[in-house]
Amino acid sequence: MRRLHLVVLSLLLLCAAAGRATAQEKTDATPSPRTTSGGGTDGGQRLGSRYLGRLLIGDDAPDFELPAADGTRFRLHSVHGLEKVAVLFSQRPDINFAPYAAIGDSLRQEGIRVVFVCAERTMRAPPDYANLWVLYDHKGETAQRYGAYDVVTGATVPALFLLDDTGHVRFLAVGYMPEPSDLSELASNVLLKGWKPPTAARAD
Numbered sequence: 001m002r003r004l005h006l007v008v009l010s011l012l013l014l015c016a017a018a019g020r021a022t023a024q025e026k027t028d029a030t031p032s033p034r035t036t037s038g039g040g041t042d043g044g045q046r047l048g049s050r051y052l053g054r055l056l057i058g059d060d061a062p063d064f065e066l067p068a069a070d071g072t073r074f075r076l077h078s079v080h081g082l083e084k085v086a087v088l089f090s091q092r093p094d095i096n097f098a099p100y101a102a103i104g105d106s107l108r109q110e111g112i113r114v115v116f117v118c119a120e121r122t123m124r125a126p127p128d129y130a131n132l133w134v135l136y137d138h139k140g141e142t143a144q145r146y147g148a149y150d151v152v153t154g155a156t157v158p159a160l161f162l163l164d165d166t167g168h169v170r171f172l173a174v175g176y177m178p179e180p181s182d183l184s185e186l187a188s189n190v191l192l193k194g195w196k197p198p199t200a201a202r203a204d
Contacts, residue, residue, distance in 0.1 A: 055172060056169070061146075061167050061168065062146065063077045063167075064076050064142040066117065066136060066142065067136050068133055069134040069135075070128055076167070077167070079113060080167050081166070082165065083111050084112045084164055084187075085112070086160065086163075086183060086191075087146070087161045087162075088115070088161075088177065089116075089117050089157065089158060090116060090118050090119075090156065091156045093116070093120065097129065097134065098127075099180040100180050101132040103180045103183055103184045104129065107187055110188065111165070112188075113131070114133070114187075117143065118136055119137055119155065120136075121136055140154075140155075143156040146161060147174055158174075158175060159175065159177075160177070162187055170190050170191060171197065
């Protein structure tokens with residue numbers, strides 16, 4: 001649990017620093033389609049206005065249906081009432097998926113599905129892991145709805161969203177890709193044990 005607190009504290013510091021950097025980068029020549037504050041809510045931090053989306057803890061996670069690496073399709077709402085879901089966003093599927101697949105195996109036994117949403121396809125299909133889903137969001141539309149999209153660079157940013165079995169957001173971290181061990185600890189404590197990370201004041 002001490003390690004989990006350290007991970008979350010690092011997340012809060014990382015996101016706060018990113019928010020300050022974003023504010024410095026913004027100029028009058030860079031329009032912002034939607035302004036989001038640098039504050040956060042239970043278990044999550046929001047970055048600056050260059051990131052679309054405004055999901056908050058307790059919100060309904062937007063549904064999506066995306067193609068998987070094996071040619072099948074996955075729809076989020078198809079597992080409502082059945083499984084909890086850890087959704088991770090990444091621009092490129094150049095991640096070493098093997099350790100995440102091992103975590104996926106153990107989390108699936110506890111009713112948690114691990115899903116990667118990537119903006120780009122790889123020339124070589126990732127291995128066919130039994131309990132790890134790699135989906136493709138080539139237009140970035142799903143990333144935009146979740147707030148894991150940088151409107152300045154036009155790229156999906158690393159992000160983690162933990163969803164309960166009713167499809168509600170219980171934890172979010174934008175600008176962060178957890179290590180497999182951290183993902184396992186966060187998912188288990190937040191989705192199975194009801195642990196709530198430190199709360200930051202919301203700025204409207």
